[in-house]
Amino acid sequence: MRRPVRAAEALSAAALLVACAACGSRLPESDFERRGTGPAPAGGAPVRVGIIASATSPVGGAAFTGPRDGAKAYFDRLNARGGIAGRRVEVLTCDDGGSGVGNNDCVRKLVEEQRVVALVATSSLDYAGAARVSRARVPDIGGQPIGSAYDTYPHLYGIYGSLAPRNGKPGWDGKLYGGTEVYRYFKREHGARTAAVVSYNQAASAAYARLVTRGLKAEGYKVVTEQVDFALPNFRAAAADLKEQGADLVFDAMDTHGNARLCEAMDDVGARVTAKVTNVQNWTSAVADDYEDAPRCRNALWATGSSRNHEDTGHPAVREFRAAMKGEALSQWQLEGWAAAMWFTDAARSCPAGSGGDVTRACVDRFMHREEPYSARGLLVPVTFERRREPPTTRRTCVSVVRWRDGKGWVTQGGDMNENCFDVPQLSYQP
Numbered sequence: 360m361r362r363p364v365r366a367a368e369a370l371s372a373a374a375l376l377v378a379c380a381a382c383g384s385r386l387p388e389s390d391f392e393r394r395g396t397g398p399a400p401a402g403g404a405p406v407r408v409g410i411i412a413s414a415t416s417p418v419g420g421a422a423f424t425g426p427r428d429g430a431k432a433y434f435d436r437l438n439a440r441g442g443i444a445g446r447r448v449e450v451l452t453c454d455d456g457g458s459g460v461g462n463n464d465c466v467r468k469l470v471e472e473q474r475v476v477a478l479v480a481t482s483s484l485d486y487a488g489a490a491r492v493s494r495a496r497v498p499d500i501g502g503q504p505i506g507s508a509y510d511t512y513p514h515l516y517g518i519y520g521s522l523a524p525r526n527g528k529p530g531w532d533g534k535l536y537g538g539t540e541v542y543r544y545f546k547r548e549h550g551a552r553t554a555a556v557v558s559y560n561q562a563a564s565a566a567y568a569r570l571v572t573r574g575l576k577a578e579g580y581k582v583v584t585e586q587v588d589f590a591l592p593n594f595r596a597a598a599a600d601l602k603e604q605g606a607d608l609v610f611d612a613m614d615t616h617g618n619a620r621l622c623e624a625m626d627d628v629g630a631r632v633t634a635k636v637t638n639v640q641n642w643t644s645a646v647a648d649d650y651e652d653a654p655r656c657r658n659a660l661w662a663t664g665s666s667r668n669h670e671d672t673g674h675p676a677v678r679e680f681r682a683a684m685k686g687e688a689l690s691q692w693q694l695e696g697w698a699a700a701m702w703f704t705d706a707a708r709s710c711p712a713g714s715g716g717d718v719t720r721a722c723v724d725r726f727m728h729r730e731e732p733y734s735a736r737g738l739l740v741p742v743t744f745e746r747r748r749e750p751p752t753t754r755r756t757c758v759s760v761v762r763w764r765d766g767k768g769w770v771t772q773g774g775d776m777n778e779n780c781f782d783v784p785q786l787s788y789q790p
Contacts, residue, residue: 405449406442406718408434408477408703409469413484416457418614422640423482426503426518427452429696430480432683433704443707443718451475459487466491477723478502479703480518480696489515490527498724500706501699503692507790510535516727518695519665520742522751529790531750536785537570540756541636541663542578543781548773549633551607553581557597557621558612559589567612570788575610577784592617594624602630609635619649622656632659634762639664642691646763660763661772662691665740668761668771669694676736698735705733740776751785 412427434448442448451473453465466488469475478492481502489508492499492515499515502508507529509517515525523530530536545551554575558568568584575582583604585597598621601609609625609632611618618637625635635656642662643649650657669689671677680697681689706726707718732741740757759776761769773779 403446405447406707407449407451407473407475408479409465409473409475410450410452410480411455411462411465411469411478412452412480412482413457414454416484418457418484423457423484425643425690425692426480426482426501426696426699428687429680429684429693429698430501430700431696432680432693433697433700436679436683437700437704443704446718448704455483455485457484459485462486463488463491470495470497476707476718476720477703480699482692482696496724497720498706498727500703500723500727501695503695507535510790514724516744518699518739518742520732520744522743522745522747524746524748526746533789534750534787535790536750536787537574538754538756538781538783538785539574539578540758540781540783542575542580543783544663544758544760544773544779545608545634545636546578546580547781549607551580551633553583553604553606554608554610555583555585555601555604555606556610556612557585557587557601559592559617560586561589564589564612566789570786571610571612573786573788577786580608587617592620594621595627597621598624598630599628601625601632602628606630607633611637615641615649619653622650622653622660625656626653631655634661635659636661636663638662639666639691639695642669642761642769644689644768646769647765654765657763658765662761662763662769664691664759665757665776666691666695666698666759667738667776668759668769670761670769671771674737676738680738694738698738701735701738702733750787753782754785755780755782757781 410427410430413423416423431450434450438447451469453469455461455465462483462485470492477497478499479501481499484505486506486508489512493512496514501518504517504519509515510521510523511525511529513525556568556571558564572582572584583601583606585601587593587597622635637660639662642664646657646660667674667677669677669691680694706723709726710718710722732743734741757777757780760772762772764770
C-alpha cells in the first residue's frame with residue numbers, strides 16, 4: 360500500500376508548538392558530541408551519521424527526544440553485531456535548543472564540518488537549516504514532519520513519505536494535503552456522528568483545530584468547537600458543553616498538559632465519550648502518570664498514526680525494538696526513530712561493493728529514490744516518495760489505531776494497520 364500525505368501527522372506537533380507560543384527566542388545550549396559505542400570493527404573508518412533534536416526546547420526535554428533515542432538504540436545494536444560491512448556507525452548528536460539559530464548551527468557542524476553521510480530521525484521544533492541540508496545533497500532520512508520542510512526540499516525524506524514536488528516550495532503552490540481516514544474510521548467502526556474539537560485561543564492551535572473541523576465535516580459529522588484561553592483555560596466549561604452537546608468523539612489541538620486537564624474536567628462533569636482521540640506524540644507508556652487524575656477519560660484515550668503499535672509484541676520487529684530499549688519507558692516516536700535508523704542502514708548497505716565499501720551521500724540518496732515503498736520490516740505503513748505535479752484529490756490510506764487500557768497499555772484496534780484502509784478525499788491546508 361503506497362503511503363499518502365497525512366495532514367494529521369504533518370501537524371501532529373501543533374499542540375507542542377502552542378505550548379511555547381509565549382516564549383521569546385533564545386540562543387540554544389547546543390549539545391554537540393560524538394557518541395561512541397565501543398571499539399570499531401576492523402572493517403575501516405566509521406560511518407558518520409548525524410541526529411538533530413530539540414532536546415532543550417522551550418517545550419521541554421522529553422518532547423522531541425524520542426526519535427533520537429530510538430535511532431541511537433538501533434545503531435548501538437547494529438554496532439554490537441558488526442556494523443555496516445564491518446564498519447561501526449558513529450552517531451553525532453546535536454541539540455538545536457528549539458530555535459532556528461540553533462538548528463542552523465547544528466546543520467553547519469554536522470553537515471559542513473563533520474561531513475556526516477546522512478541525517479537520521481530529525482526532530483526539530485524549527486528546522487531552519489533544511490534548505491542548507493538540501494543544497495548540500497545530504498539525505499535526511501526518517502525525520503518527523505513537525506513543519507513543512509519534508510514536503511518542500513529534495514533530499515529530505517520524512518518518516519511518513521511525500522507526494523509533493525519538493526522543488527523548494529511547500530507542497531503544491533504553498534498548500535499541503537491530507538486525508539480524512541481517522542474520522543472515517545470512527546464513523547465506520549464505532550458509529551460516531553458528533554465530534555468536539557477543543558483548542559486554545561492561539562494561532563497555531565486554532566489553525567489545527569480548523570483543519571480537524573474541516574475534515575470532520577467532510578465526513579458528515581456534526582462538529583462542536585470549544586476554545587479555551589491559553590493563559591487561563593476553563594476546561595470545566597468546555598467539558599460541560601461537549602457533554603451537553605452529546606459528543607461521541609473529542610479531538611484537540613493542545614499539549615499533553617492541556618489534554619490531561621481536559622480529561623480531568625471531563626471526568627468531573629461526567630462527560631462520557633466513545634473516544635478521546637490524540638496523536639502519535641502522546642502515544643507513550645507515560646499515560647498512566649500523565650492522566651492519573653482522570654481514570655475514566657484515560658481509558659477512553661485513543662491514538663492514531665502510521666506505524667505499528669510499540670506494544671504489539673506479536674510482531675518480531677517490535678520485539679527486537681523493545682529488547683533494545685532495555686525496559687525504558689516507551690513511545691511511538693522512539694519506534695519511528697528506530698525505523699529511521701533501519702532505513703538508513705538498508706540504504707548504506709546498498710552502496711556497491713565496487714566502491715570499496717564506501718558509504719556515500721550519493722548512493723544513500725539513490726536508495727531513497729527507489730519506487731518500491733519502504734516498511735522497515737513491517738514497522739511502518741509502507742512509505743513512498745513521488746513528485747506529483749498535481750495534488751491528489753482522493754487517496755487510499757491505511758491507519759494504525761490503538762486504545763489505552765489500564766493494566767494492558769496501548770491495545771491495537773481495527774486489525775492490522777496495513778488492512779485498516781480507506782479511500783478518502785484529500786483536503787488542502789496551509790502549513
